[in-house]
Amino acid sequence: MGMTGSDSIHGVSGINVTPLIDVLLVLLVIFMVIVPVTPRGLSSAAPQPARHSSPREDTIVVQVDPGPDGTLQYRINQTPLPKAELQGRLTGIFAARQQKVMFVKADPAIEYAGVSEVVDIAHRASVETVGLLTPGLERAR
Numbered sequence: 001m002g003m004t005g006s007d008s009i010h011g012v013s014g015i016n017v018t019p020l021i022d023v024l025l026v027l028l029v030i031f032m033v034i035v036p037v038t039p040r041g042l043s044s045a046a047p048q049p050a051r052h053s054s055p056r057e058d059t060i061v062v063q064v065d066p067g068p069d070g071t072l073q074y075r076i077n078q079t080p081l082p083k084a085e086l087q088g089r090l091t092g093i094f095a096a097r098q099q100k101v102m103f104v105k106a107d108p109a110i111e112y113a114g115v116s117e118v119v120d121i122a123h124r125a126s127v128e129t130v131g132l133l134t135p136g137l138e139r140a141r
Contacts, residue, residue: 066107
């Protein structure tokens with residue numbers, strides 16, 4: 001009788017990857033649970049119908065209108081001012097106020113980039129809530 005080699009000598013020489021895959025799946029689940037899914041963007045609120053027939057005197061409305069030469073013109077409660085003075089004037093207005101709420105009213109012909117620039121200026125001037133007014137809906141009332 002001769003002795004022949006058995007199959008155990010020529011066994012599997014590769015690494016067992018099953019435990020590695022199990023560890024990777026557990027880590028994947030952990031990271032999926034840990035990473036919060038937070039929405040990014042501007043928060044918004046739907047406009048509510050007016051309770052009073054006349055607007056309050058302390059409401060701040062920044063109007064953005066196209067100028068005759070194609071540049072944007074800015075007004076705070078019908079008072080015209082250049083864009084460079086907008087942040088300083090808003091900071092002065094909202095420095096002593098409890099409620100830091102203002103509205104932006106823009107002409108429909110203006111691109112949204114011009115309106116978002118005013119919203120950014122308002123946030124830098126410590127305004128907490130910025131509402132957007134739509135001139136078309138305002139005329140319908």
